[in-house]
Amino acid sequence: ASAANNTPTLLLARDEAVSLDINTRHRNPKYLGDLPLPHRLQSTTCLEQALAHLQGSAQPQRLIILGVPVMAMRSTCETWLPLLQASNLANTPVVWTCKGFEQNSGQLPHEIVYSVFGNQIPNTGVLSGPSFAKEVTRNLPVALTVASHNEITVQNTTAALHANNTRIYASNDVIGVEVGGALKNVMAIACGISDGLELGANARAALITRGLAEITRLGIALGGQAATFSGLTGLGDLVLTATGDLSRNRQVGLALGQGQSLDSILAAGMTAEGVRCARDALNRATALNIDMPITKAVCDVLFNAIPPLQAVSRLLAREAKAEWPAE
Ligand SMILES: NC(=O)C1=CN([C@@H]2O[C@H](COP(=O)(O)OP(=O)(O)OC[C@H]3O[C@@H](n4cnc5c(N)ncnc54)[C@H](OP(=O)(O)O)[C@@H]3O)[C@@H](O)[C@H]2O)C=CC1
Numbered sequence: 001a002s003a004a005n006n007t008p009t010l011l012l013a014r015d016e017a018v019s020l021d022i023n024t025r026h027r028n029p030k031y032l033g034d035l036p037l038p039h040r041l042q043s044t045t046c047l048e049q050a051l052a053h054l055q056g057s058a059q060p061q062r063l064i065i066l067g068v069p070v071m072a073m074r075s076t077c078e079t080w081l082p083l084l085q086a087s088n089l090a091n092t093p094v095v096w097t098c099k100g101f102e103q104n105s106g107q108l109p110h111e112i113v114y115s116v117f118g119n120q121i122p123n124t125g126v127l128s129g130p131s132f133a134k135e136v137t138r139n140l141p142v143a144l145t146v147a148s149h150n151e152i153t154v155q156n157t158t159a160a161l162h163a164n165n166t167r168i169y170a171s172n173d174v175i176g177v178e179v180g181g182a183l184k185n186v187m188a189i190a191c192g193i194s195d196g197l198e199l200g201a202n203a204r205a206a207l208i209t210r211g212l213a214e215i216t217r218l219g220i221a222l223g224g225q226a227a228t229f230s231g232l233t234g235l236g237d238l239v240l241t242a243t244g245d246l247s248r249n250r251q252v253g254l255a256l257g258q259g260q261s262l263d264s265i266l267a268a269g270m271t272a273e274g275v276r277c278a279r280d281a282l283n284r285a286t287a288l289n290i291d292m293p294i295t296k297a298v299c300d301v302l303f304n305a306i307p308p309l310q311a312v313s314r315l316l317a318r319e320a321k322a323e324w325p326a327e
């Protein structure tokens with residue numbers, strides 16, 4: 001999106017073949033099929049070259065976008081901290097697209113970043129919202145939220161991305177944005193399971209709505225703002241991922257509902273953040289005494305060998321209750 005917006009953009013890859021394909025054929029077949037990429041998007045695998053690119057970027061658009069799975073965030077931040085400091089780039093805004101809770105620590109992305117960067121890299125934020133990479137690559141309309149406590153992070157993210165078909169909205173609710181992004185992946189697995197079992201459109205709508213209640217409950221308990229969950233990074237991303245077949249989390253659920261095993265579904269190495277973070281999300285909820293029945297049902301199917309139909313029966317057998325407040 002930044003390259004489509006004429007922002008000079010360099011993609012740091014770790015796979016030489018990916019870099020070469022981007023620079024010579026303007027394609028990224030490993031992730032994006034045969035979709036053409038903007039010619040002004042360049043790639044490198046060399047950290048020094050990435051730092052030099054940042055040093056040469058105009059200050060209003062200078063920005064690092066961290067787009068790795070949550071499990072790679074900590075090591076990536078640890079690599080970058082001394083490099084940014086040594087290159088006089090410690091004030092460069094860093095935003096991440098990562099959606100999930102870190103496995104075992106249960107930390108949200110900002111907790112990982114803050115624990116590594118402390119106040120040594122002061123300008124940080126999260127960039128999130130309904131945005132399938134393949135649609136962004138086709139430069140189709142997309143609306144995203146940048147949440148940060150620093151004005152410069154919001155300004156530079158907006159300057160780099162907001163134009164043409166990309167709209168950037170600002171927020172100061174880092175926690176709410178991250179909880180929505182993490183848990184919509186778990187709900188997408190639930191909706192995929194339901195659709196794989198052919199339980200119908202009514203069931204899917206119920207899961208999305210009660211899933212949002214569940215996300216909101218945990219999000220508020222963790223310090224998020226209620227309004228965030230009806231915004232782009234809450235309801236918006238939940239609807240996209242729970243209903244859009246480009247979603248890898250939804251695909252995992254569909255295959256589970258159709259009887260495939262989790263191991264065979266993930267054998268090709270697909271990133272499905274909901275699988276990685278469902279258990280840690282449930283642990284954080286349990287510690288706060290928050291009820292998360294859909295997340296629990298997804299964990300049962302993923303990790304406790306409960307057949308999908310049995311997990312659905314357990315959900316439906318719960319006692320009748322008031323719809324709202326969502327306790
Ligand atoms: N794809 C999408 O449509 C969207 C994804 N997101 C979120 O963004 C984050 C990244 O997702 P996505 O881009 O799809 O992820 P991918 O699995 O496609 O990986 C993205 C990049 O991270 C690199 N990477 C993977 N593992 C490691 C590691 N252990 N150490 C260093 N680098 C690593 C990959 O390198 P290599 O190729 O060498 O493995 C690749 O360059 C996720 O949290 C996801 O939920 C957010 C919005 C949309």
Ligand SMILES: O=C(CO)COP(=O)(O)O
Nearest residue numbers: 129130131132247248249
């Ligand atoms: O987060 C996404 C879209 O906003 C991508 O979802 P998946 O990781 O399920 O493909």
